[in-house]
């Protein structure tokens with residue numbers, strides 16, 4: 479069987495791990511497997527027994543549909559042989575099948591029967607990184623290995639689609655085999671990026687930290703580790719939070735990613751950042767959700783407190799504002815739509831987003847600089863957004 483794997487041409491930080499597991503599955507069956515990134519004319523000119531395409535966010539709809547249409551003529555029957563998997567295909571499979579002839583595969587490919595073949599749980603296979611002809615397509619691989627110590631998430635956050643895309647909750651996965659696989663295909667790396675959705679919730683956190691340490695990811699050894707999806711602040715507040723921070727204290731985490739989604743979480747966010755700062759960590763990154771159930775002033779208050787914490791604790795926090803995207807939306811909301819939700823003008827939204835960009839380049843912990851840019855209080859901030867009309 480000749481099999482083509484396609485990662486659509488959107489911006490992606492990480493390689494499509496699920497697709498590379500399907501690649502291993504087919505290679506172990508004795509099939510010939512080729513991987514391409516984007517729209518490859520030479521690949522589309524051939525006829526394949528099967529083509530598998532990946533997908534990520536629903537707002538990348540146009541790119542995924544374009545990719546499926548591009549490769550639709552490269553299989554005998556796209557409704558049978560052109561497979562569409564990944565988060566977008568899980569959430570919008572029916573629409574996808576209507577927009578471009580294909581065979582959507584919802585959820586995780588945890589049995590070969592889901593793709594019409596006999597075999598075991600494809601998701602438990604190791605991704606075959608040797609299929610990547612140009613690992614430079616995924617810059618993270620130049621400095622780090624990637625792995626998962628857990629899968630799914632038991633949380634039920636209203637704005638998150640993890641439970642639809644991966645409803646299982648696997649609370650421990652050994653790292654050794656995954657890292658040996660990375661070592662073999664990619665060579666030695668000093669960095670480790672973990673893709674876990676909510677690792678701190680795992681009752682096996684200590685075991686996971688031990689697995690990382692056993693592989694050399696310990697402070698002082700010139701290595702770094704990054705839980706790329708970050709930590710929920712509530713899990714690092716109070717005595718239980720301190721216990722978790724103690725478990726992670728010897729790991730070379732850089733940065734520490736702690737989300738601050740709602741202004742009402744101020745107290746737990748502060749506790750979480752302080753718990754890590756007291757254990758010697760100084761580099762933080764904080765995703766800040768906006769446009770969900772908040773107003774522009776909420777962002778002002780969070781950015782102000784972040785600046786104060788930097789000053790008080792002697793740390794640096796990279797703020798990562800993230801506009802809310804409804805899980806089923808097929809494109810990013812326009813400033814006009816965001817303005818309607820906030821009951822303000824489009825100009826205010828544009829100015830708000832410009833200011834957020836400026837926050838990234840400010841001097842850390844500089845309260846005066848913050849006031850000069852954002853105003854002396856939430857009302858002043860709101861007036862500044864209006865003044866530029």
Ligand code: SF4
Pocket residue numbers: 631632633634635638639640641675676710
């Ligand atoms: S904890 Fe994180 S991964 Fe889990 S449901 Fe909430 S946002 Fe999603």
